[in-house]
Amino acid sequence: xxxxxxxxxxxxxxxxxxxxxxxxxxxxxxxxxxxxxxxxxxxxxxxxxxxxxxxxxxxxxxxxxxxxxxxxxxxxxxxxxxxxxxxxxxxxxxxxxxxxxxxxxxxxxxxxxxxxxxxxxxxxxxxxxxxxxxxxxxxxxxxxxxxxxxxxxxxxxxxxxxxxxxxxxxxxxxxxxxxxxxxxxxxxxxxxxxxxxxxxxxxxxxxxxxxxxxxxxxxxxxxxxxxxxxxxxxxxxxxxxxxxxxxxxxxxxxxxxxxxxxxxxxxxxxxxxxxxxxxxxxxxxxxxxxxxxxxxxxxxxxxxxxxxxxxxxxxxxxxxxxxxxxxxxxxxxxxxxxxxxxxxxxxxxxxxxx
Ligand code: GDP
Numbered sequence: 589x590x591x592x593x594x595x596x597x598x599x600x601x602x603x604x605x606x607x608x609x610x611x612x613x614x615x616x617x618x619x620x621x622x623x624x625x626x627x628x629x630x631x632x633x634x635x636x637x638x639x640x641x642x643x644x645x646x647x648x649x650x651x652x653x654x655x656x657x658x659x660x661x662x663x664x665x666x667x668x669x670x671x672x673x674x675x676x677x678x679x680x681x682x683x684x685x686x687x688x689x690x691x692x693x694x695x696x697x698x699x700x701x702x703x704x705x706x707x708x709x710x711x712x713x714x715x716x717x718x719x720x721x722x723x724x725x726x727x728x729x730x731x732x733x734x735x736x737x738x739x740x741x742x743x744x745x746x747x748x749x750x751x752x753x754x755x756x757x758x759x760x761x762x763x764x765x766x767x768x769x770x771x772x773x774x775x776x777x778x779x780x781x782x783x784x785x786x787x788x789x790x791x792x793x794x795x796x797x798x799x800x801x802x803x804x805x806x807x808x809x810x811x812x813x814x815x816x817x818x819x820x821x822x823x824x825x826x827x828x829x830x831x832x833x834x835x836x837x838x839x840x841x842x843x844x845x846x847x848x849x850x851x852x853x854x855x856x857x858x859x860x861x862x863x864x865x866x867x868x869x870x871x872x873x874x875x876x877x878x879x880x881x882x883x884x885x886x887x888x889x890x891x892x893x894x895x896x897x898x899x900x901x902x903x904x905x906x907x908x909x910x911x912x913x914x915x916x917x918x919x920x921x922x923x924x925x926x927x928x929x930x931x932x933x934x935x936x937x938x939x940x941x942x
Contacts, residue, residue, distance in 0.1 A: 599865055600833070604655050604677065606781070610684050616647040630669070631662045641670040653680060657835065660709040678705060678835035685838070693755050700748040703741050704837040710737050772937050773811075773823045773851070777877065778858035779869050780829030783892040787858060787921035788812055788826050791930070817931055820938045825852060830872050846880050854937050855882060856930075858890045861897035861918065866905060886940075888915040888933050895920040 597620065605615050621636050630637050631654065644652055651673045658666065658676040666674040675683075682705060685698045776784040792812035811825045828846055855877070863869050877883055889909050894902050902918050909916045915933060919926030 596865075600655055603831075604653065604680070607680050607684060608653065611680070611687060613651065613653070616649050617643050619643060626656075628659075629662065629665050631656060631658055631666075634669075637666060637669050641672070644670060644672050651675065653677075663709070677833060678837070681831070681835060681838060693752070696748050696752055696755070700745060700752065701837045703745045703748065705835065706741060707738075707745075710734060710741065771813075771821055771823050772853045772934075772940075773825060774814075774854045774856050774934070774937065775825045775827055775852035776856050776858055777827050778829065778873060778890075779860065779863070780831055782829070782858040782860045782863075783921045784826050784829065784858050787890065787892065788824055790921050790924060790927060791824060814934075816934050816938065818935055818938070820935070822934050822938065824856075830869075830876055846876065852885065855885050855887045856890055856933075857887060858892050860893050861891045861902055861905065862893055886937070888917065890921075890930070891916055891918040892921050894918045895923050895925060 601618065601620075608615060619636075619640060621632050623633060627633055632640070640652055643649075649672070652666070652670055652675075654666070654674065654676045656676065657678055658674070663674060663676065682698075682702055685701065776788060778784055791814045811823055814822050814824050816822065857870075857873055859866060859869060874883075877885075891902060891905060891909075906916045906918055917926065917929040917933065919929060921927070
């Protein structure tokens, strides 16, 4: 898509603010630094870290959040130097995942992600402890503590992975049953907050699903039945939302959930028509779908939230996507406007499947 790009930094900071709002963290001050080479000790320059300490103190902030990922050493150096709790982007996302995970599988996935995230951190701590520790050839008490912590973490990773594998097999069994029932399945995929849950709710009439103005309202896959005006039924699955700069530990942990999309007969990619950077958003989705092996599935695009978007903009995006050969439905999941455009797509799928 060749749409105007807004400054990447603005976009990332706005997204970080949204992420933080999810866990009730209010942003009181923002500071940025342009640096060609990151400082190995702090990521930011030492002068900037001093400035942050003063800024945090002046604005009575309890927390400094860095949008970039910090190494374990950088994280502990920053905490020490600023006298403040410090998180990086990965920690923010982790906290959201922890708070949102509702089902056993989602909780396990989050736990696994957390363990994988902590692993290099304790490795870094072990290094610090042994550097600061006793004389040559001795094993300081810190090192033993670190070793024990590492082993426990390793055991948790093995156990969580095993359980997840079991759950995945069980889910595959359930999917086979669904396939045998001959009902076509459509998976909703898209960026967090694009309106997937709202759309599923609107189509299935099911009020039980949780939708809120929060990223990651849906951590686990939810499947609902949708009755078409023709009387036919389809199944619709909500999937975990995509996000820019998702830390690698989380990508791996959420793969099982995303792979659900692969099993559908069709993918409905939900985009927020007001997204200032639709190009990047669509690229992330497409790339991720390629990675989970879903690239070849029939696909349609839902351009959601048209109630909040200018007609001219919507028409332009629609034309662009159609030029790429994609069926596009512009609608509002919230007001219901344009939802009937989807019936044609689903009927086509139902006929194709039968
Ligand atoms: P998900 O993360 O993709 O499942 O997104 P949700 O369905 O939770 O929606 C995120 C937010 O966008 C919620 O506050 C919804 O009320 C809002 N939303 C969803 N669809 C629309 C729409 O068509 N128009 C407007 N204005 N808001 C919408």
